[in-house]
Amino acid sequence: MNEPVLHLSNICKTYNAGRPGEVQVLRDASLTLAKGEVVALVAPSGAGKSTLLHIAGLLDSPDTGEVEINGVDLTGLGDATRTRARRAQVGFIYQFHHLLPEFSALENVVLPQLANGIAAAQATAHARDLLDRVGVGARASHRPAALSGGEQQRIAFCRAMANRPSLLLADEPTGNLDPETSDQVFGVLMDLVRDTGLSALIATHNMALAARMDRVLRLEGGEVSGAV
Numbered sequence: 298m299n300e301p302v303l304h305l306s307n308i309c310k311t312y313n314a315g316r317p318g319e320v321q322v323l324r325d326a327s328l329t330l331a332k333g334e335v336v337a338l339v340a341p342s343g344a345g346k347s348t349l350l351h352i353a354g355l356l357d358s359p360d361t362g363e364v365e366i367n368g369v370d371l372t373g374l375g376d377a378t379r380t381r382a383r384r385a386q387v388g389f390i391y392q393f394h395h396l397l398p399e400f401s402a403l404e405n406v407v408l409p410q411l412a413n414g415i416a417a418a419q420a421t422a423h424a425r426d427l428l429d430r431v432g433v434g435a436r437a438s439h440r441p442a443a444l445s446g447g448e449q450q451r452i453a454f455c456r457a458m459a460n461r462p463s464l465l466l467a468d469e470p471t472g473n474l475d476p477e478t479s480d481q482v483f484g485v486l487m488d489l490v491r492d493t494g495l496s497a498l499i500a501t502h503n504m505a506l507a508a509r510m511d512r513v514l515r516l517e518g519g520e521v522s523g524a525v
């Protein structure tokens with residue numbers, strides 16, 4: 298296997314531990330994502346996909362277990378270090394685009410780069426290139442509300458890629474679109490991921506989309522397995 302970009306080992310996560318309503322979501326979840334690999338994460342609803350993606354993306358911490366990104370164990374580090382690592386190395390895509398409504402498509406892709414200290418001219422050129430590559434360059438000056446669901450999601454892909462992450466985490470990235478648009482927009486995402494050579498963990502309920510990825514992992518009973 299190529300050098301791992303993401304390595305989760307023996308992750309456990311329980312919400313409301315020791316209190317009424319305790320939910321043990323992850324019991325012993327482990328997975329490894331090699332450089333350039335695109336992996337589907339398939340799970341029944343409520344099995345803990347979002348929890349796993351949030352832990353992998355350093356948005357949440359496991360109770361026990363380790364999260365390594367590009368060979369660095371980030372588990373026990375402070376919030377500031379984890380936030381820096383997340384901003385530099387991880388891109389997120391959600392089922393809903395979550396674009397900032399008062400900004401244009403271009404600005405939505407430029408702003409995360411400015412927050413990471415990239416100069417405005419360079420950030421703008423990179424954002425334009427990304428928007429062109431996903432076929433929405435002509436809509437760069439439009440606000441999200443003026444765009445279709447598929448276009449909004451393409452812009453969310455560009456925003457996730459804006460800071461050139463090495464790891465992309467996506468939670469049902471086309472789950473909000475009709476089947477035909479979903480299929481088409483998923484193809485755009487795969488092309489962008491392959492072109493940039495980044496590793497991606499993509500949660501989906503759609504087995505046809507899962508079959509287009511390199512590997513399929515299943516999350517069930519708090520553990521990850523390779524067999525579906």
Ligand SMILES: Nc1ncnc2c1ncn2[C@@H]1O[C@H](COP(=O)(O)OP(=O)(O)OP(=O)(O)O)[C@@H](O)[C@H]1O
Pocket residue numbers: 312313320322340341342343344345346347348349
């Ligand atoms: N902050 C929280 N406090 C308590 N329970 C939570 C919390 N977040 C999630 N849960 C519970 O943990 C379980 C897993 O939630 P999670 O959102 O990770 O599942 P999922 O697989 O992404 O589900 P879906 O496919 O329906 O989006 C669910 O039973 C959920 O109710």
